[in-house]
Structure formats: structure tokens, C-alpha cells
Ligand SMILES: O=C(O)CCC(=O)C(=O)O
């Protein structure tokens with residue numbers, strides 16, 4: 001049975017293994033990432049605690065115009081063409097406080113629509129929750145930066161290539177809870193509809209319940225959880241930067257067992273204002289750029305707008321030219 005390659009971040013072969021995995025599959029496991037199983041257990045415990053709250057409490061932190069906070073069951077439709085109902089999951093979005101060059105820390109900046117303060121459930125309801133999530137966010141940022149560094153080495157790029165792209169990063173830590181509803185892909189019922197991720201890359205922690213599938217060579221293949229490892233995949237921006245040399249692979253979540261499932265993706269995203277245009281190493285006269293340049297933030301906003309029924313904060317940036 002196929003399984004994604006394993007990248008050991010402490011190994012001297014990590015850059016080469018990583019670059020090959022990114023070219024071949026766009027999916028890989030990451031080990032020795034420095035986030036302990038004990039820490040992950042606590043983050044999952046807190047996540048479950050939040051989702052076990054009553055609907056009134058959860059809706060009190062419903063995602064705001066900056067897409068921060070709680071998204072109810074079925075609110076997101078990742079595969080608009082094939083789904084007959086929304087993803088059978090609820091979620092919670094956490095960004096950097098302020099984010100993306102906001103006027104002042106924690107304030108919303110109209111020029112950058114996703115900026116602003118995070119929403120937090122009350123300390124009485126979920127003690128220690130905010131601190132747990134804030135600390136985890138910082139941890140995951142560090143893993144993502146290290147991984148981006150290894151990738152630049154593996155691709156033979158200047159190690160500073162991504163250096164300026166994350167000074168005001170727009171990463172999101174997302175908590176997900178899938179209901180026990182069994183998926184029926186033929187009828188358009190899915191845990192998460194088929195999609196590619198949108199940013200640079202995603203680092204995913206899951207509980208022990210399977211469900212993630214990747215589309216490779218026309219077939220859906222299971223990606224089982226691997227103890228202590230993150231499942232990592234590339235996003236559209238990396239595919240655009242590398243002119244399709246690296247892959248942002250289609251994946252989905254299918255509930256076969258009728259079990260609830262929890263997962264925690266960390267979407268590692270460049271600055272809102274970063275222009276994603278083909279790196280010169282990946283295009284030439286014979287192989288011209290396949291995508292027009294796009295601003296990372298505008299691209300992201302377009303995707304939020306397309307897939308989240310509740311998100312109406314999309315203000316197209318007239319200077320950006322997105323193809324999707
Ligand atoms: O929960 C999972 O296993 C995958 C989630 C996912 O693909 C996403 O949120 O983009």
C-alpha cells in the first residue's frame with residue numbers, strides 16, 4: 001500500500017527527500033519537528049473541549065468579518081461542483097494577533113481585510129485555551145520556517161528566497177471537528193470536499209481516526225495518521241512560484257467508519273502583500289510562466305469567499321490578477 005515519504009527534519013538528507021516528495025506527490029510526513037506528543041495531546045484536549053461546548057457558547061465566537069473564530073458544521077463547502085451539502089465538520093480559525101501589517105497590534109486595518117484581533121472563548125468555559133493556542137501557533141510557525149528553509153536548500157534556491165515573505169505572515173491555525181456522519185462521495189457528502197490548499201504549505205496533525213485521502217494518478221489513496229508525525233502538503237502558492245514543478249495536490253476527507261474525528265491544520269502562508277510570481281529558476285523562454293502574478297492576500301481572500309458561506313469580507317484588490 002502506498003504511503004507518503006517520511007521527511008526526518010533532523011537528517012542531513014532532509015532537503016533532498018523533501019524536494020523529491022514535493023515534486024512527486026506534494027504530500028509527505030514530517031518527523032523530528034520538535035513538537036512533542038505531550039504538547040499535541042494538550043492542544044487536542046483543548047480543541048475537543050471547545051467543540052463540546054453548547055451551540056450558544058460556540059456561536060458567541062462565530063467567525064467575524066476577518067474570518068477569525070468559529071465556523072459551524074456544514075458552513076464550508078470545499079468542492080462546490082460535487083458537494084450536495086457542506087463539509088461535515090465544524091472549525092475554529094486563529095490568525096496572528098493583528099496580522100498582515102495591521103496598523104497597530106490587534107487592530108483591524110481596512111487595507112488588509114483579514115487583520116484584527118482573534119476571538120477567544122471565555123477563560124471560564126475553557127481555562128487556558130487562549131494561551132495553549134497562542135503558544136501552539138508560535139511553535140508551528142517555527143516548524144514551518146524550518147521546513148521552508150530545508151525546502152529552499154533541497155531545491156537549490158537561495159536560502160533567503162522565502163526570507164522576506166513571512167515577516168507579517170498570514171498563517172492560520174485551524175481546529176477541526178468532523179461529525180460521525182458517514183461520507184458518501186457518490187452523493188456529494190464529504191467530511192471535507194476535494195480541494196487543494198491555498199498557501200505555501202500545510203502542516204496537519206490528526207487524531208488516530210483515518211479519513212484523509214489524496215488524488216494521485218486518477219485514484220484516491222488513503223493517507224493514514226502516523227504517530228508523532230505531521231502530515232504535510234503543499235499549497236497553490238508554492239505550485240505557482242515553481243511553475244508546476246512542485247505540486248499542490250488535491251485531497252479530501254472521507255468518513256468511512258462513522259467515527260468523530262479531530263484534526264488541526266496549520267496553514268503556513270506568506271505575507272498578505274507578498275507577490276507570488278514564478279521564481280526565475282522555474283521559467284524560461286521554452287517554459288514560460290503558467291500563472292500571472294498574484295498577491296498572496298487577494299488569492300486567499302478569494303478562496304475564503306468562494307468556500308465559506310458566511311464570509312463576505314472579500315474586497316478584490318484591483319492591483320492583483322488572480323486566475324481562480
Ligand atoms: O482534516 C484533514 O485531515 C484535512 C483537512 C484539510 O485538508 C484542510 O483543512 O485543508
Ligand SMILES: [Fe+2]
Pocket residue numbers: 195196197202251
Ligand atoms: Fe486541505
